[in-house]
Amino acid sequence: DTAVSQTPKYLVTQMGNDKSIKCEQNLGHDTMYWYKQDSKKFLKIMFSYNNKELIINETVPNRFSPKSPDKAHLNLHINSLELGDSAVYFCASSQGKSQPQHFGDGTRLSIL
Protein backbone atom coordinates (compact mmCIF):
# COMPACT_ATOMS: atom_id res chain seq x y z
CA ASP A 1 0.00 0.00 0.00
CA THR A 2 1.42 3.33 -1.05
CA ALA A 3 1.55 5.74 1.88
CA VAL A 4 1.78 9.01 -0.07
CA SER A 5 0.76 8.83 -3.71
CA GLN A 6 1.02 11.53 -6.35
CA THR A 7 -0.40 11.65 -9.84
CA PRO A 8 0.80 12.01 -12.46
CA LYS A 9 4.43 10.85 -12.14
CA TYR A 10 5.40 12.71 -15.29
CA LEU A 11 3.88 15.83 -16.77
CA VAL A 12 5.12 17.28 -20.05
CA THR A 13 3.26 20.32 -21.27
CA GLN A 14 3.66 23.60 -23.10
CA MET A 15 4.24 27.02 -21.71
CA GLY A 16 1.04 28.86 -20.85
CA ASN A 17 -0.99 25.75 -20.06
CA ASP A 18 -2.75 25.04 -16.76
CA LYS A 19 -2.12 21.74 -14.97
CA SER A 20 -2.91 20.01 -11.70
CA ILE A 21 -1.05 17.50 -9.54
CA LYS A 22 -2.94 15.36 -7.05
CA CYS A 23 -1.71 13.94 -3.76
CA GLU A 24 -3.27 11.50 -1.33
CA GLN A 25 -1.97 10.00 1.90
CA ASN A 26 -3.36 6.97 3.73
CA LEU A 27 -1.26 7.37 6.88
CA GLY A 28 -3.88 9.29 8.84
CA HIS A 29 -1.53 12.26 9.07
CA ASP A 30 -2.79 15.74 9.89
CA THR A 31 -0.23 17.78 7.94
CA MET A 32 0.56 17.78 4.23
CA TYR A 33 3.14 19.66 2.18
CA TRP A 34 4.18 20.59 -1.32
CA TYR A 35 7.89 20.92 -2.11
CA LYS A 36 9.71 21.94 -5.28
CA GLN A 37 13.09 20.37 -6.09
CA ASP A 38 14.93 22.20 -8.82
CA SER A 39 17.67 21.00 -11.17
CA LYS A 40 20.28 21.65 -8.48
CA LYS A 41 18.36 19.29 -6.19
CA PHE A 42 17.47 22.02 -3.68
CA LEU A 43 14.26 20.98 -1.89
CA LYS A 44 12.19 24.00 -1.00
CA ILE A 45 8.82 24.11 0.75
CA MET A 46 5.96 25.79 -1.07
CA PHE A 47 2.84 25.13 1.02
CA SER A 48 1.72 23.27 4.11
CA TYR A 49 -1.76 22.39 5.32
CA ASN A 50 -2.74 21.16 8.77
CA ASN A 51 -6.21 19.61 8.96
CA LYS A 52 -7.21 21.35 5.71
CA GLU A 53 -5.99 24.75 6.97
CA LEU A 54 -3.17 26.55 5.17
CA ILE A 55 -0.32 27.10 7.65
CA ILE A 56 2.69 27.74 5.43
CA ASN A 57 2.59 29.76 2.24
CA GLU A 58 6.06 30.57 1.05
CA THR A 59 6.92 33.18 -1.53
CA VAL A 60 5.37 31.35 -4.43
CA PRO A 61 3.79 33.00 -7.51
CA ASN A 62 0.02 33.37 -7.38
CA ARG A 63 -0.12 31.01 -10.34
CA PHE A 64 0.32 28.18 -7.83
CA SER A 65 -2.81 27.38 -5.85
CA PRO A 66 -3.07 24.50 -3.38
CA LYS A 67 -6.36 22.96 -2.40
CA SER A 68 -7.11 20.52 0.42
CA PRO A 69 -10.62 19.00 0.17
CA ASP A 70 -9.94 16.88 3.26
CA LYS A 71 -6.91 16.13 5.42
CA ALA A 72 -5.94 13.11 3.30
CA HIS A 73 -5.68 15.10 0.06
CA LEU A 74 -3.65 18.08 -1.05
CA ASN A 75 -3.73 19.07 -4.70
CA LEU A 76 -1.67 21.67 -6.52
CA HIS A 77 -2.97 23.66 -9.48
CA ILE A 78 -0.61 25.70 -11.62
CA ASN A 79 -1.84 28.35 -14.04
CA SER A 80 0.02 29.78 -17.02
CA LEU A 81 3.00 27.45 -16.76
CA GLU A 82 6.44 28.98 -17.35
CA LEU A 83 9.78 27.44 -18.29
CA GLY A 84 11.07 28.06 -14.76
CA ASP A 85 8.35 25.82 -13.33
CA SER A 86 10.18 22.77 -14.66
CA ALA A 87 11.16 20.77 -11.58
CA VAL A 88 10.19 17.78 -9.50
CA TYR A 89 7.27 18.48 -7.17
CA PHE A 90 7.04 16.36 -4.04
CA CYS A 91 4.05 15.93 -1.82
CA ALA A 92 4.70 14.90 1.79
CA SER A 93 2.77 14.29 4.98
CA SER A 94 3.52 14.14 8.69
CA GLN A 95 1.66 13.34 11.89
CA GLY A 96 1.93 16.97 12.95
CA LYS A 97 3.87 20.13 12.37
CA SER A 98 7.65 19.68 12.69
CA GLN A 99 7.30 15.88 12.68
CA PRO A 100 9.17 13.50 10.35
CA GLN A 101 7.77 13.65 6.84
CA HIS A 102 6.88 10.89 4.41
CA PHE A 103 7.33 11.81 0.77
CA GLY A 104 5.50 10.76 -2.36
CA ASP A 105 7.45 9.60 -5.42
CA GLY A 106 7.36 13.04 -7.01
CA THR A 107 5.91 14.53 -10.17
CA ARG A 108 8.43 15.47 -12.83
CA LEU A 109 7.12 18.54 -14.59
CA SER A 110 8.72 19.55 -17.88
CA ILE A 111 7.69 22.71 -19.69
CA LEU A 112 8.34 22.83 -23.43
Place this chain on the structure above:
Amino acid sequence: QKEVEQNSGPLSVPEGAIASLNCTYSDRVSQSFFWYRQYSGKSPELIMSIYSNGDKEDGRFTAQLNKASQYVSLLIRDSQPSDSATYLCAVEDGDDKIIFGKGTRLHILP
Protein backbone atom coordinates in the same frame (compact mmCIF):
# COMPACT_ATOMS: atom_id res chain seq x y z
CA GLN B 1 17.18 34.30 6.46
CA LYS B 2 17.15 30.97 8.27
CA GLU B 3 19.66 28.58 6.74
CA VAL B 4 20.80 24.99 6.85
CA GLU B 5 24.30 24.49 5.48
CA GLN B 6 25.85 21.29 4.15
CA ASN B 7 28.95 20.59 2.12
CA SER B 8 27.69 19.54 -1.30
CA GLY B 9 30.45 16.96 -1.82
CA PRO B 10 30.89 14.54 -3.35
CA LEU B 11 32.24 12.83 -0.28
CA SER B 12 34.09 9.65 -1.24
CA VAL B 13 34.50 6.97 1.43
CA PRO B 14 35.98 3.47 1.05
CA GLU B 15 33.62 0.56 1.62
CA GLY B 16 33.66 -0.53 5.25
CA ALA B 17 34.85 2.85 6.55
CA ILE B 18 32.90 5.43 8.53
CA ALA B 19 31.16 8.17 6.56
CA SER B 20 30.72 11.46 8.42
CA LEU B 21 28.19 14.00 7.18
CA ASN B 22 27.90 17.43 8.75
CA CYS B 23 25.28 20.15 8.93
CA THR B 24 25.07 23.55 10.57
CA TYR B 25 21.96 25.65 11.08
CA SER B 26 21.35 29.31 11.80
CA ASP B 27 18.26 29.37 14.06
CA ARG B 28 19.08 28.92 17.76
CA VAL B 29 15.49 28.04 18.67
CA SER B 30 15.37 24.96 16.41
CA GLN B 31 14.22 21.88 18.30
CA SER B 32 13.77 19.13 15.70
CA PHE B 33 16.42 17.76 13.38
CA PHE B 34 16.21 15.14 10.65
CA TRP B 35 18.42 13.27 8.20
CA TYR B 36 16.94 12.09 4.91
CA ARG B 37 18.52 9.95 2.22
CA GLN B 38 17.68 10.53 -1.43
CA TYR B 39 18.77 8.17 -4.18
CA SER B 40 19.06 9.63 -7.66
CA GLY B 41 15.62 9.97 -9.23
CA LYS B 42 13.84 8.94 -6.04
CA SER B 43 12.09 10.72 -3.19
CA PRO B 44 13.70 11.59 0.16
CA GLU B 45 13.29 8.97 2.88
CA LEU B 46 13.74 9.54 6.58
CA ILE B 47 16.79 7.93 8.19
CA MET B 48 16.98 9.55 11.61
CA SER B 49 15.35 12.20 13.73
CA ILE B 50 16.97 13.75 16.80
CA TYR B 51 15.60 16.23 19.29
CA SER B 52 18.05 16.47 22.18
CA ASN B 53 21.78 16.99 22.55
CA GLY B 54 24.00 13.97 22.27
CA ASP B 55 24.07 10.85 20.16
CA LYS B 56 21.25 8.71 18.85
CA GLU B 57 22.05 5.35 17.31
CA ASP B 58 19.99 3.22 14.93
CA GLY B 59 21.79 0.27 13.40
CA ARG B 60 24.76 1.53 11.40
CA PHE B 61 23.58 5.14 11.69
CA THR B 62 24.37 7.60 14.49
CA ALA B 63 23.01 11.13 14.61
CA GLN B 64 24.84 13.65 16.77
CA LEU B 65 23.38 16.97 17.92
CA ASN B 66 25.11 19.93 19.56
CA LYS B 67 22.63 22.77 19.99
CA ALA B 68 25.22 25.11 21.52
CA SER B 69 27.33 24.85 18.37
CA GLN B 70 24.24 24.63 16.12
CA TYR B 71 25.64 21.51 14.58
CA VAL B 72 24.16 18.15 13.65
CA SER B 73 25.96 15.24 12.06
CA LEU B 74 25.30 11.76 10.72
CA LEU B 75 27.78 8.92 10.99
CA ILE B 76 27.42 5.80 8.86
CA ARG B 77 29.49 2.86 10.09
CA ASP B 78 30.64 0.01 7.87
CA SER B 79 29.71 1.98 4.75
CA GLN B 80 28.20 -0.03 1.91
CA PRO B 81 27.92 0.82 -1.80
CA SER B 82 24.15 0.96 -1.25
CA ASP B 83 24.73 3.96 1.04
CA SER B 84 25.78 6.01 -2.00
CA ALA B 85 23.13 8.74 -2.20
CA THR B 86 22.49 12.37 -1.35
CA TYR B 87 21.92 13.02 2.35
CA LEU B 88 19.67 15.91 3.28
CA CYS B 89 19.81 17.61 6.65
CA ALA B 90 16.48 19.15 7.71
CA VAL B 91 15.88 21.50 10.63
CA GLU B 92 12.69 22.84 12.16
CA ASP B 93 13.01 26.63 12.22
CA GLY B 94 11.06 27.51 15.37
CA ASP B 95 7.93 28.38 13.35
CA ASP B 96 6.95 24.77 12.63
CA LYS B 97 8.60 24.92 9.21
CA ILE B 98 11.21 22.38 8.13
CA ILE B 99 14.13 23.82 6.20
CA PHE B 100 16.23 21.45 4.12
CA GLY B 101 19.91 21.80 3.37
CA LYS B 102 21.10 21.37 -0.20
CA GLY B 103 22.41 17.91 0.58
CA THR B 104 25.75 16.13 0.57
CA ARG B 105 26.45 13.58 -2.15
CA LEU B 106 28.05 10.50 -0.66
CA HIS B 107 29.93 8.00 -2.80
CA ILE B 108 31.05 4.71 -1.28
CA LEU B 109 34.02 3.26 -3.13
CA PRO B 110 33.91 -0.56 -3.56
